[in-house]
Amino acid sequence: xxxxxxxxxxxxxxxxxxxxxxxxxxxxxxxxxxxxxxxxxxxxxxxxxxxxxxxxxxxxxxxxxxxxxxxxxxxxxxxxxxxxxxxxxxxxxxxxxxxxxxxxxxxxxxxxxxxxxxxxxxxxxxxxxxxxxxxxxxxxxxxxxxxxxxxxxxxxxxxxxxxxxxxxxxxxxxxxxxxxxxxxxxxxxxxxxxxxxxxxxxxxxxxxxxxxxxxxxxxxxxxxxxxxxxxxxxxxxxxxxxxxxxxxxxxxxxxxxxxxxxxxxxxxxxxxxxxxxxxxxxxxxxxxxxxxxxxxxxxxxxxxxxxxxxxxxxxxxxxxxxxxxxxxxxxxxxxxxxxxxxxxxxxxxxxxxxxxxxxxxxxxxxxxxxxxxxxxxxxxxxxxxxxxxxxxxxxxxxxxxxxxxxxxxxxxxxxxxxxxxxxxxxxxxxxxxxxxxxxxxxxxxxxxxxxxxxxxxxxxxxxxxxxxxxxxxxxxxxxxxxxxxxxxxxxxxxxxxxxxxxxxxxxxxxxxxxxxxxxxxxxxxxxxxxxxxxxxxxxxxxxxxxxxxxxxxxxxxxxxxxxxxxxxxxxxxxxxxxxxxxxxxxxxxxxxxxxxxxxxxxxxxxxxxxxxxxxxxxxxxxxxxxxxxxxxxxxxxxxxxxxxxxxxxxxxxxxxxxxxxxxxxxxxxxxxxxxxxxxxxxxxxxxxxxxxxxxxxxxxxxxxxxxxxxxxxxxxxxxxxxxxxxxxxxxxxxxxxxxxxxxxxxxxxxxxxxxxxxxxxxxxxxxxxxxxxxxxxxxxxxxxxxxxxxxxxxxxxxxxxxxxxx
Amino acid sequence: xxxxxxxxxxxxxxxxxxxxxxxxxxxxxxxxxxxxxxxxxxxxxxxxxxxxxxxxxxxxxxxxxxxxxxxxxxxxxxxxxxxxxxxxxxxxxxxxxxxxxxxxxxxxxxxxxxxxxxxxxxxxxxxxxxxxxxxxxxxxxxxxxxxxxxxxxxxxxxxxxxxxxxxxxxxx
Numbered sequence: 001x002x003x004x005x006x007x008x009x010x011x012x013x014x015x016x017x018x019x020x021x022x023x024x025x026x027x028x029x030x031x032x033x034x035x036x037x038x039x040x041x042x043x044x045x046x047x048x049x050x051x052x053x054x055x056x057x058x059x060x061x062x063x064x065x066x067x068x069x070x071x072x073x074x075x076x077x078x079x080x081x082x083x084x085x086x087x088x089x090x091x092x093x094x095x096x097x098x099x100x101x102x103x104x105x106x107x108x109x110x111x112x113x114x115x116x117x118x119x120x121x122x123x124x125x126x127x128x129x130x131x132x133x134x135x136x137x138x139x140x141x142x143x144x145x146x147x148x149x150x151x152x153x154x155x156x157x158x159x160x161x162x163x164x165x166x167x168x169x170x171x172x173x174x175x176x177x178x179x180x181x182x183x184x185x186x187x188x189x190x191x192x193x194x195x196x197x198x199x200x201x202x203x204x205x206x207x208x209x210x211x212x213x214x215x216x217x218x219x220x221x222x223x224x225x226x227x228x229x230x231x232x233x234x235x236x237x238x239x240x241x242x243x244x245x246x247x248x249x250x251x252x253x254x255x256x257x258x259x260x261x262x263x264x265x266x267x268x269x270x271x272x273x274x275x276x277x278x279x280x281x282x283x284x285x286x287x288x289x290x291x292x293x294x295x296x297x298x299x300x301x302x303x304x305x306x307x308x309x310x311x312x313x314x315x316x317x318x319x320x321x322x323x324x325x326x327x328x329x330x331x332x333x334x335x336x337x338x339x340x341x342x343x344x345x346x347x348x349x350x351x352x353x354x355x356x357x358x359x360x361x362x363x364x365x366x367x368x369x370x371x372x373x374x375x376x377x378x379x380x381x382x383x384x385x386x387x388x389x390x391x392x393x394x395x396x397x398x399x400x401x402x403x404x405x406x407x408x409x410x411x412x413x414x415x416x417x418x419x420x421x422x423x424x425x426x427x428x429x430x431x432x433x434x435x436x437x438x439x440x441x442x443x444x445x446x447x448x449x450x451x452x453x454x455x456x457x458x459x460x461x462x463x464x465x466x467x468x469x470x471x472x473x474x475x476x477x478x479x480x481x482x483x484x485x486x487x488x489x490x491x492x493x494x495x496x497x498x499x500x501x502x503x504x505x506x507x508x509x510x511x512x513x514x515x516x517x518x519x520x521x522x523x524x525x526x527x528x529x530x531x532x533x534x535x536x537x538x539x540x541x542x543x544x545x546x547x548x549x550x551x552x553x554x555x556x557x558x559x560x561x562x563x564x565x566x567x568x569x570x571x572x573x574x575x576x577x578x579x580x581x582x583x584x585x586x587x588x589x590x591x592x593x594x595x596x597x598x599x600x601x602x603x604x605x606x607x608x609x610x611x612x613x614x615x616x617x618x619x620x621x622x623x624x625x626x627x628x629x630x631x632x633x634x635x636x637x638x639x640x641x642x643x644x645x646x647x648x649x650x651x652x653x654x655x656x657x658x659x660x661x662x663x664x665x666x667x668x669x670x671x672x673x674x675x676x677x678x679x680x681x682x683x684x685x686x687x688x689x690x691x692x693x694x695x696x697x698x699x700x701x702x703x704x705x706x707x708x709x710x711x712x713x714x715x716x717x718x719x720x721x722x723x724x725x726x727x728x729x730x731x732x733x734x735x736x737x738x739x740x741x742x743x744x745x746x747x748x749x750x751x752x753x754x755x756x757x758x759x760x761x762x763x764x765x766x767x768x769x770x771x772x773x774x775x776x777x778x779x780x781x782x783x784x785x786x787x788x789x790x791x792x793x794x795x796x797x798x799x800x801x802x803x804x805x806x
Numbered sequence: 807x808x809x810x811x812x813x814x815x816x817x818x819x820x821x822x823x824x825x826x827x828x829x830x831x832x833x834x835x836x837x838x839x840x841x842x843x844x845x846x847x848x849x850x851x852x853x854x855x856x857x858x859x860x861x862x863x864x865x866x867x868x869x870x871x872x873x874x875x876x877x878x879x880x881x882x883x884x885x886x887x888x889x890x891x892x893x894x895x896x897x898x899x900x901x902x903x904x905x906x907x908x909x910x911x912x913x914x915x916x917x918x919x920x921x922x923x924x925x926x927x928x929x930x931x932x933x934x935x936x937x938x939x940x941x942x943x944x945x946x947x948x949x950x951x952x953x954x955x956x957x958x959x960x961x962x963x964x965x966x967x968x969x970x971x972x973x974x975x976x977x978x
Contacts, residue, residue, distance in 0.1 A: 014922065032902040035910025036894060038844015038884035042911065043844035212848045212856060212911040212945045261848070263911030264945050296849040519909030519946050689905045692948030720853035720943070727940035730947035757948075 003288045021482020022528040023536055026685035030523040030539070034038075035072050041263040042214045043233050051156045051218075052081055054279060054292040055136035057126035057143045058302055059118035062374035062713020063152035063165065066116050066125070068147060073142040074128055079135030083143070084127040086113040093245045093281055096274070098514040099339035099491035100345045102414045104179050106171045110337040110377070112247075112274045112281075117748045118147070119167055119336035120376050122302030122713055124274055128686040129282050129290055152374040152713035156331050157309055159371045164758040167336055167372040170290075176334060176344050176445035177370035181352040182427045184363040188681035190325035194316030198399050204388045204762070205310035205706035206333065209381040211518075212727060214294035215303060217276050219283035227254045228280055228774065233262045234271040236556030239494075242273045242547045243340055244280055249319040259546035262518030266697070267380040268304050268559035269518070270426075271339040300723055301715050304379030305707055308333035309351065309388045315396045316363075321404050323396070325363035328355060332385070334370045335377040342380055344370040349488055351385035357393050358437045358651060359415045364427040374713040380558060382697055383758040386474065394472040395770075395781060401490050402774060408767070409603055411444045413438055414475075429487075432475055435651035437592035440675040441473050444655040447673045453657060461775070466660040468774075470767025473653045474762045478752025479564025479745075480647035485751075498552035499569035501530070502609055503637040505623040507601070507616030509534060511573060512544040514554010515566035520754065521686045522562060526570045528682055530749055533574030533599030534581075536615070552640060562649075563682060565657030568643030568747035576639040583673045584622060585613050587630040648743040649677040650751040654695070654764035660772045662794055665787030667703055667769055676756065677739040680749035687753060688736050694757020696731045702757070702783050704730065773797070813877040813912020817842060818886030823829045826873040832866075833857045835873035836883060846886040855942030858915040859883050860939030865922040865941075872940065884914035886922070897921060897959040906955035915942050920956045 003154055032042040071083040089112060095465055096110045114125045126143050130136035151165035158164060159174040167174055200391035217232035228250060234240050237257040245255040262269065263703040283290045291476040294303065313448050316418075328349045334344035352368035362404040401411040417424040457467045482495030511530055515522060522545060547682070557645060578598050579806065585603040586593040589611070597606050604612030619637060621628050626635045657671040674691050681687045704724040708716040717723040742749035762783050770780045773790070776797040807873045814968040817840060821911040824839050834861065835853075836842040845977055847857035850869045857868040859892070860882035885897050899908070916939060930938070935956045936949070942953060957963055 028902050029905070031910065032907060033894070035907050035913045036884075036898040036901055036913055036917065037888050037892075038842070040910055041843070042846070044837075044847070210945055211941065212854060212909070213846070214848075261910065264909040266945070296851065296854075521908070685905045689908055689947060689951060693908060693946045694948075696948035697945075719851055720849050721851070723853075725943050725945070727943060728936045728953060729940040731949050733950055733953075734948060737975070747826050 003375060004694055007342065016206040020231055022531040024683050025528070026683055027524065027527055027528065027538070029521045030527065031521055036259070042261045042263055043218055043231050044211055046218055046231055046260065048220055048235060048289040050288045051137045052131060052286055052288050052290045053133040054282060054290050055128050055140040056124045057128065057140045057145065059114060059121055059123040059125055059297070061147050061149050062121050062154060063150040064118050065150060066114065066118065067148050068146035071126060072146040073144065074139040077135060077139040077142055077494035078141040079131040080128060081131065082129045082282065082286055083139065084113070084278070085308040086111065086115045087614070089281065091111060092249070093277070094339060096277065098340040098343045100177070100343045101227065101489040101491060102179070104177055105345065106176045108168045108170065108176070108337060110274065110339065114277050116551045120374050120375055121713060122280070122298065125276055126280060127278050128288055153715040154374055154709045154711055156333050156371050156373070158779050161374045167374055168616035169180050170373055174372045175369050176338065176372050179352065181368065181764035182364040184325070187325050187363045187365050190314045190363045191314065191327065194324055195319040196318065196403065198315045198396055200313050200395060200399070200781055202311045202395060204307055204391065204701070205311050205784050206305050206375070207381060207701055208300055208305055208706055208707055208723060209266035209268035211266055211268055213262030213270060214296060214299040215273055215275065216291060216293040216602065217279050217325060218290035218291040219279040221284045221287060223287060226254060228284065229258065230255070230276060230280055231258045231260055232276050233269055233517060234259045235262070235558050237516055237546055238553050239341060239556060240272055240276055244277045247277045248280055257431050257548045259516050264517050266382040267306070267384070267558060270556065271304060271342060271379040278553065294608055295515065296720060297718055299705070300718050304339060305335060305376050306347065306381035307380045307387065307701065309347065309385065311388065311392045313396065317400050320414060321400050321406050322414050323359060323361050326356065326361055328360040328366040330366060332370050333373050333375065335373055335375040337377040339377050343490060344378060345488065346380050347378060347385045350514070351389055353430060354477055355387065355389040355392070356426055358395065358417055358432065358435065358473060359422070360417045360421065362427055370625040375709060376577050382694065383755045384757040385728060386476065386755065387701060387762045389700060390432050390472055390474045390759050391763040391783065394767055398470070398767045398770065399582060399779065401538060409450065411475055412441050413594060423445060431744060432442055432649050433682055433743060434741050435475060435649055436677045437473060437651055437739050439596065439739055440651060441471060444471060444653040444675045445671050447735065448655045448657060448671060449735060464662065466662055466772040468660065468768045468770065468772025469655065470656045470764050470771050471653060471655045472767060474651065474756070474760050475761055476560065476650040476652065476753065476756040476759060477647055478560035478650055479645055480559065480561065481565065481644040484647045494555040496642050497554045497565040498640060498642045499566070499573035499622065500552050500638065500640045501573035503577060503615065503619050504767055505619050507619045508612065509541045510544055511535070511541060511570055512551040513566050513570055513770060514545065515557065515562040516546045516552050517562065518557065519552060520557065520690070521564045522563060525563060525682045525686060526567060528572050529567050530574035532631065533571060533578050536601045540601065560754040563750050564645060564648060564746045564752045567682065567750060568636055568779040569641055569644060571747040572641035572643055573639055576641050577637065580637055581618055584633070588621065588628065589612065625710040643747060645745050648745040648751045650753045652676045652756050652760055654760035656764050656768045658765065658768040658772060660790060662767060665790035665794070667785065669765070671735070672732050673735045673737070674740060674757070676740050676753065678753035679741060679743040679746065679751035681738065681740065682748065682750055690754050691736055691757045694755060695734050695761045696726065697759040698761020699731060699765060700726050702762040706784050803805065811874050815879055815881055817881045818883060826870060828874055830873045831869055832871040832873050832876050833868035836868060836881070841883055842883045843849045846863065846914055848912060853921060853943065854912070856912045856915040858942065860918055860920045860922055864924065865919050882918065884917055887917060897924070900955035900959040904951045906947060906951035906954040912942060912944045916944065916952055924956065924960055929960055930955055931956060945946060971977050
């Protein structure tokens with residue numbers, strides 16, 4: 001409201017001044033045709049002559065010594081070509097030790113194949129290569145492994161118990177990382193002087209990212225070129241190349257990584273898989289291509305997992321519901337190993353750094369720990385700690401509002417960073433740029449008609465029906481560059497992106513970029529960005545990614561970075577190519593470059609578009625008639641640009657109306673509203689698709705999905721019969737409203753937005769469900785909320801009420 | 807190899823004779839023996855529905871059927887949906903128009919499911935479409951685009967996938 005002249009202002013979507021001719025249009029995706037006609041090529045669709053198939057023998061115990069290993073019978077199975085154990089890897093393969101350059105970090109090796117010890121169910125022990133997938137599995141069944149079980153720790157609580165068995169001998173107390181944050185000197189005083197202090201223990205369950213295409217790869221060693229090609233279902237082809245080539249002691253120019261069509265990732269494919277390295281080892285040894293396609297049981301047991309966290313928090317409030325201080329003890333169950341390159345630090349460090357979200361809180365203290373357990377390793381999964389920290393902050397505000405009799409919207413307004421408070425530097429040094437926090441919740445509550453709902457809620461209660469409405473607001477950090485990543489102190493620092501724009505002799509444009517889309521529609525949106533720079537339709541621009549031989553070095557697609565960072569590089573490369581075209585045309589037409597513009601595939605004189613040259617004619621000169629080039633001009637039309645932004649925050653408010661069935665404990669989401677602000681939208685169709693898909697995964701986390709383990713570390717949800725992925729019956733229609741606060745930190749004004757849906761939904765759903773039952777004295781502080789949880793809570797509440805009618 | 811059986815299966819109108827091991831699933835026969843890789847495997851235990859094809863017109867999880875069971879059957883896969891000139895059919899158009907796909911891995915299964923469904927239910931309500939497509943799992947879209955696309959492609963709704971716009975602003 002009090003925006004200064006020139007300040008970034010939230011506008012209704014569509015009226016943004018920055019939108020170009022193609023940016024901002026909900027055009028259909030280039031990618032669709034291949035998927036709709038069955039012509040897409042995922043890893044398992046790739047055929048190579050002489051292809052062999054791999055199957056893994058995986059650990060059946062969560063913690064055990066391997067006392068004997070006999071692969072002789074497996075080698076006798078018809079069709080089996082080779083059997084690989086840890087001993088066979090020898091010194092040819094370097095150890096994979098994910099690193100974080102922090103004194104509080106305990107480095108442990110992620111064994112490609114287990115040696116004398118296994119640390120989680122599903123850990124790879126032996127690799128069998130055969131002429132068919134069936135023969136490989138037959139061979140794997142004949143491998144004899146003898147185990148002696150050790151004590152396992154399968155929960156944070158068990159891992160931290162005084163006499164707990166150690167997952168790694170070098171990690172005392174099963175803690176792999178233990179970092180203290182902030183510690184504001186006035187924190188304790190604020191707690192003492194608070195009007196009230198809320199304490200809460202908030203938990204979230206372990207999740208599988210569950211891309212519908214599991215992991216998988218195909219490695220082929222070319223003896224002629226002495227070169228490895230690895231087709232792999234990955235989000236990070238260059239990271240895989242650098243890492244796997246390093247493990248194989250192969251110079252990187254002798255390795256090519258191709259991410260073909262990739263069937264979803266959600267983070268599970270943004271770290272290097274052990275299997276990717278092993279397949280390369282097997283292919284080199286076999287002298288033939290080898291393929292491994294993960295099945296769903298393998299994916300649930302051995303694929304990377306995430307989101308299992310416990311927050312112990314204390315929050316000091318003043319009498320008006322303003323948070324005065326937060327003290328948080330954060331525990332993340334990171335499983336048995338760190339993964340590369342993000343390490344087990346990704347969840348605990350993110351949680352502690354970004355916990356306070358869009359709230360003007362200065363007194364903060366956090367201790368954050370990565371706890372090792374005998375479960376498959378954690379990797380970033382969509383949202384990474386934000387779903388949990390948003391749940392914590394939104395639960396605290398919700399509890400405080402209820403205690404004070406405040407409207408949930410009002411308590412948010414009282415705690416947000418003030419409208420004129422941006423950029424806001426929080427106590428962890430995080431700088432939050434402009435967003436529409438106040439407006440988003442106001443709009444959301446209006447769309448859901450909060451006052452009208454309260455009346456319906458009261459009436460329904462009189463009929464024994466339980467209705468609830470809840471909200472969540474959050475800041476979504478996206479598009480961070482190397483500066484932000486360097487603060488995390490990983491051994492490698494991701495962040496930049498490069499784009500190479502090339503006009504070929506026919507006038508066609510190809511832009512190669514290091515991002516690696518796998519459902520986000522980059523071929524469409526990046527072309528939209530470049531189209532505005534080059535004055536052509538996007539269908540004249542081909543975007544290439546996912547092949548390390550064909551793209552400049554880049555970091556791939558994760559952390560909602562592709563549109564901000566990759567899009568920024570593409571925009572710069574497009575602009576630079578446009579500049580080259582103007583210069584060249586200016587020379588050929590004897591005009592000034594400043595008088596020329598690019599329109600409809602031509603470089604024309606501004607104001608008289610009939611004077612100019614078609615791209616193909618300019619390109620012809622640049623390649624085929626170079627004698628006409630100005631002196632000193634290089635031949636060809638090729639430019640490369642990079643972008644490395646500081647990062648920018650999207651924001652959103654989620655609101656939901658739910659009904660709880662008091663008999664079954666089932667939760668039905670009646671309405672779900674998202675007010676989203678991701679700055680300039682490049683393609684609203686894709687933005688809305690990302691929001692809806694993200695919300696679906698957040699609802700899944702709130703109500704349905706959990707990887708359950710026995711005390712011995714046995715996975716109890718090893719199939720999709722037990723791990724409940726919601727369907728179209730559980731996920732409601734989602735109503736989306738857009739606000740648009742352009743980012744100052746991105747080339748396009750866009751902010752990343754791929755994870756927000758998943759971040760906001762759990763808190764929103766939990767607040768809504770709590771709102772339905774809070775009058776019975778029930779507070780919900782964990783996800784997923786199962787029907788059993790609610791039935792038990794409701795029956796306990798009934799009994800309590802009977803005893804003490806208040 | 808002696809236990810291979812010779813089967814004859816018609817896929818998208820084209821007859822194939824192929825020798826298969828009895829344990830080979832129809833999905834593997836289609837994908838790896840006959841090259842119809844548009845059919846995808848998402849779970850191999852009959853839950854996700856990515857491998858849905860039509861066998862004699864009925865939606866079938868091809869991961870739960872052996873190839874030998876399809877002897878003499880007519881199978882329809884995603885490769886058979888577009889016209890011979892490559893033109894997308896109304897259902898395919900509607901999926902694109904309504905952004906009913908992201909990574910595309912589940913898409914062939916949803917398309918085949920919806921193809922069979924719309925033949926029997928030419929004018930379904932949104933509720934009915936939701937119930938029908940709840941047979942399959944999509945991890946990317948949140949289903950809304952899929953539901954909208956199937957409704958838009960229904961013959962009773964005009965049958966034109968291009969009808970209407972997927973962007974309904976703030977509404978649902």
